[in-house]
Amino acid sequence: MTATALAGTLARRDLWACDVLEAHLDRIARHDPGLSAFITVDAIAARRAAAACDAASEPLGPLHGVPIAIKDLTDTAEIVTTYGSTLFRDHRPTQDDLVVERLRRAGAVIIGKTNTPEFGFGAVCTNRMCGPTRNPFDRELTSGGSSGGSAAAVAAHMVTLAHGTDFGGSVRTPASFCDVMSIRPTPGRIPSPRRSLGWDTLATHGFLARSVGDLELALSASAGSDRYDPVAVADGAMRRSGRARIAVTPDFGVARVASEVRARFDAACRALAVVADVEHASPDCGGAIETFRTLRAAHVADSYGELLKTRRNELTPTVIWNIEAGAALSAQDYLTAERRRTAIYRSFRDVFACADFLIAPAASVFPWANEISDVTEIDGQSLETPIDYLAVTFIVSLVGFPVLTLPTPGEPHQLPFGIQIIAPPGCESRLFAFGRVIEELGFSHRRPPL
Numbered sequence: 001m002t003a004t005a006l007a008g009t010l011a012r013r014d015l016w017a018c019d020v021l022e023a024h025l026d027r028i029a030r031h032d033p034g035l036s037a038f039i040t041v042d043a044i045a046a047r048r049a050a051a052a053c054d055a056a057s058e059p060l061g062p063l064h065g066v067p068i069a070i071k072d073l074t075d076t077a078e079i080v081t082t083y084g085s086t087l088f089r090d091h092r093p094t095q096d097d098l099v100v101e102r103l104r105r106a107g108a109v110i111i112g113k114t115n116t117p118e119f120g121f122g123a124v125c126t127n128r129m130c131g132p133t134r135n136p137f138d139r140e141l142t143s144g145g146s147s148g149g150s151a152a153a154v155a156a157h158m159v160t161l162a163h164g165t166d167f168g169g170s171v172r173t174p175a176s177f178c179d180v181m182s183i184r185p186t187p188g189r190i191p192s193p194r195r196s197l198g199w200d201t202l203a204t205h206g207f208l209a210r211s212v213g214d215l216e217l218a219l220s221a222s223a224g225s226d227r228y229d230p231v232a233v234a235d236g237a238m239r240r241s242g243r244a245r246i247a248v249t250p251d252f253g254v255a256r257v258a259s260e261v262r263a264r265f266d267a268a269c270r271a272l273a274v275v276a277d278v279e280h281a282s283p284d285c286g287g288a289i290e291t292f293r294t295l296r297a298a299h300v301a302d303s304y305g306e307l308l309k310t311r312r313n314e315l316t317p318t319v320i321w322n323i324e325a326g327a328a329l330s331a332q333d334y335l336t337a338e339r340r341r342t343a344i345y346r347s348f349r350d351v352f353a354c355a356d357f358l359i360a361p362a363a364s365v366f367p368w369a370n371e372i373s374d375v376t377e378i379d380g381q382s383l384e385t386p387i388d389y390l391a392v393t394f395i396v397s398l399v400g401f402p403v404l405t406l407p408t409p410g411e412p413h414q415l416p417f418g419i420q421i422i423a424p425p426g427c428e429s430r431l432f433a434f435g436r437v438i439e440e441l442g443f444s445h446r447r448p449p450l
Contacts, residue, residue, distance in 0.1 A: 035134050035136060068110060168296065181215055183402070187204050212439050281354075295334070318374075365378060
């Protein structure tokens with residue numbers, strides 16, 4: 001079942017939340033030892049929540065009784081939250097993050113926490129406590145970082161819906177690798193009132209699922225304004241009728257993208273031409289890669305610089321590299337990057353003067369072996385930094401436009417591959433409407449051979 005169908009069945013009492021939970025726990029027990037999608041499964045807390053759903057006189061909300069997994073970068077009250085770091089191995093927050101609070105209020109049953117690299121920094125979803133999270137389509141391959149645990153859990157049908165976070169592509173890349181769908185909403189759509197840098201829009205919460213309707217359901221349950229988040233926004237998008245106009249770009253003119261990915265992307269664009277007018281176009285993204293590197297490094301150094309000073313020996317080399325990358329930046333470096341970011345944002349706006357959506361690959365490469373920690377080259381050409389393979393996704397993070405990721409049609413022997421469907425800020429409803437249309441064309445999840 002999809003989460004939407006499951007929620008309806010539970011609301012009608014055709015199924016009971018406790019039985020549904022046990023079925024999911026059984027599937028986790030059978031499949032997760034070979035996948036390592038979960039870093040924590042809290043069956044006791046989940047059973048308590050499911051029993052409360054069954055005891056309620058009426059449905060608790062739109063997600064009544066639906067088991068959901070939360071990425072382990074996000075606080076869950078009384079459930080161990082490690083952030084993927086041994087420094088927080090026994091950390092039990094006293095308060096839910098707002099997104100978790102809203103999911104619980106909607107009736108969701110939190111079944112556990114999905115795996116992530118330490119503090120979300122890593123191309124492979126692994127840390128010193130758990131992992132690597134293996135790809136359900138080929139366990140020798142990565143599920144992607146850093147929401148790979150959530151993507152694998154959804155792909156393997158251990159949960160119908162999972163939460164993730166996305167800074168440079170962390171829900172979109174794993175969704176592409178694991179043949180599931182994802183939504184990275186407009187920054188502020190899901191508020192983060194406890195974020196120390198209130199105006200920061202590079203990172204957002206998001207969701208992974210097996211249907212467009214499930215993504216829309218999850219977002220509607222968790223979105224809404226909050227007076228302590230200065231960038232919180234409400235959905236005020238108008239839906240345009242008629243045949244969609246889409247601009248397509250394989251690389252934004254600057255991203256390194258593997259030739260095999262380009263071929264799959266071209267095939268996907270041809271399939272989209274059945275329901276949309278397709279034109280090749282791209283915003284001017286000159287300097288975007290350097291801009292994102294600078295802003296990301298500054299934010300990472302600000303957030304974790306103190307840990308580098310006091311507990312360096314306990315951090316992974318990837319985290320150390322990420323922190324050190326921002327150590328030498330000046331205020332002028334930061335402001336120059338923000339100036340270029342503004343110009344790129346305006347160029348994106350120009351594209352949408354003539355198009356409803358902008359389509360791009362959801363990953364620049366296909367999944368690689370778990371033993372390879374970083375992508376250092378594409379098609380034999382070296383990359384300058386370990387994050388450059390994410391350029392095709394982090395360029396969109398840079399400007400803060402919402403993105404729906406869907407799997408593309410493919411042959412049974414082919415590895416999963418997804419596309420990003422990008423819309424102007426605030427236009428999530430338009431994304432979901434178009435997503436449902438092409439979902440019927442075969443841009444949909446296929447079950448892995450577990």
